[in-house]
Amino acid sequence: MSTQGYKIESRPPQARFARGWHCLGLAADYRDGQPHRLDIFGRRLAAFADSAGNIKIIDGYCPHMGADLSTGTVQGDNIACPFHGWQWGGDGGCKSIPYCKRVPPKARIGSWTTCEQNKLLFIWHDPQGNAPPPEVAIPRIEACFSDEWSDWALDKMLIHTNCRELVDNISDMAHFGTVHGAPVDYFANLFEGHKGTQLMIGRSARLSGDDQLTALSTYFGPAYHITEMSGRMGDQPIHSILLNCHVPVDANSFELRYGVLVKRVPGLSDAQNRAMAQAYVEQARGAFYEDVVIWDSKIRIDNPLLCEGDGPIYQMRDWYGQFYTDIESVPPGSVERRKFELNVAGIEPPALHHVFEG
Template sequence: MSTLHRIEARPLQDRYARGWHCLGLAAQYRDGKAHRLEVFGTRLVAFQGDDGQLHILDGYCPHMGADLSHGCVEGNGLRCPFHEWRWGADGVCDDIPYAKRIPPRAKIKSWPVIEQNHLLFVWNDPEGNPPIAEQAIPRIDACYDGEWAAWALEELRIETNCRELVDNVADMAHFDAIHSAKVKEFSNHFEGHVATQVMRGSSARLSGDSELRSVASYYGPAYQITEMTGAMNGQTIHSILLNCHVPIDLHSFTLRYGVLVKKLPGLTEEQNQAMAQAYVQQAREAFYEDVVIWHSKVRIDNPLLCDGDGPVYQLRKWYEQFYTDVADLPDGLRERKSFTVCGSQAEPA
């Protein structure tokens, strides 16, 4: 019998995770224009209506297939650029200039949206169910506190399945191998829809000669917030990092990442914002280090692990809940499960 460990990879499900997905700063959609979104294997369109609310609709007109993101915002709806059918924020066609009667089936999907922490989110559920209350995006008080600089955000297109990014939650060993971050304590905690990574160590990039501490939590399948204490130029830096992704299709996703930095006394607004932007640039460099690996590696469902690896299988079991029909979810998801990889039993603050 062969003792070789053969790599296995099942075909990808033609399905996208149930949960809230972050589309970046809400303000960027408040310009009176229609915005094209390439997400979930299809095209959507986002716009602000006269009611001041942001709305998201299916991106193609079912009349003759025109791209609604080339249309114009009118009231709380969009005019199709091809034949000028108007689609309301609820997805119902409410005007056809040349028709006496609107077809009763003239309705497209209106996607649930929320704004939180100055960010726009869209809800996806392959079963078509409404948002789940317990998966609400938590408020970050620092977003509304003048002692913190505003979000500095950037985005990247990554050519791989988004599970590769989520694996980082449990992958302690790659922090040293890829990012030269020395880890002293590392643990994971899975409870309901939240997956948390607690880490203590050091990083020349983010903490200099000082200690680096972070608590990173995924809230649902695609939105991670990290509270981190590091250092820059000898000064302690308190920051909140955003790491979120939206699948474009099964083999690519848009990664959005950003930072809130607590302002340092004695610095101007411009200097504090520049510091935040410097942190974003460091995050960009770190992500590019991962991207090189992602773009050349193979997908593997049965990784061969050693005793120094994190709970990769347990993390993936947690992550599978977002691709499973609600009626088929296993018991025990709400039970807290903790795993210490190295150091003492680190718990979230």
């Protein structure tokens, strides 16, 4: 016989995908002259580059007889259907039919808004069909265009859980020590508008040796997450930028891309810099994948039982909920400026503390 304990609430994820920009990896990967299959947002899409190199994304199934356009061919500015050769442009319109002079007026499929920034491709998703407002534009990272930094080193994997588990990490202070062996001295969150920011000061034998590890990370919307991190590899200080982005496949899985930029160390050869950058990438990647092991076996919990040493999980989820709500119905409190601070070790507020002022 067991006694009654805390009752876990676990509701199915809502059948809706977040409003916002979602990263699809390196833009250059889509400029190979081939169509690319995308299984995201609960549907099949097809991506391709037109004759000017502009990347277009359209609905993936031909409405003529249902063929998968991502298995077709790119011909000029269009994708040609592999079944009957109907050609579809990046605007979703049918441009020609090889055996018919007249294109039916209804011959149109969905087209998707895209943008490129930081050498990455993004797709805009909004269940209401609204265009992206200017204030949510992806900010430029100068390091992506500087010879002083390495190129992106990207990994892609399919995670079999709802993407909220990943986003929870921005406020889950306590897991750094337990999962990653990186105890935290200082931890803060700032939520305002479409941005959710974390400032973490701690220690990590893998990423900073005996020195302090400083990480400033921000979600720009629901799915694009950038971290600026200062650590150490041996005796050498290392400055890195981490990309942690996802696109939902369905309610219970998401496609994750994890990438790292590393600042080149003056005085080292190109080969030495590449070797050091790759070693640091592998250390950072290994630390991140420790989370994946947890997600593989945990359950979804909507009412987590928290203690005073936990981060603001409920407040973070309130902020995150805006992306699953019609824009006109978002509660003002979900997007107002809110700051939370846990000075675990009682240290002097770090130099980056100014980010949270105002």
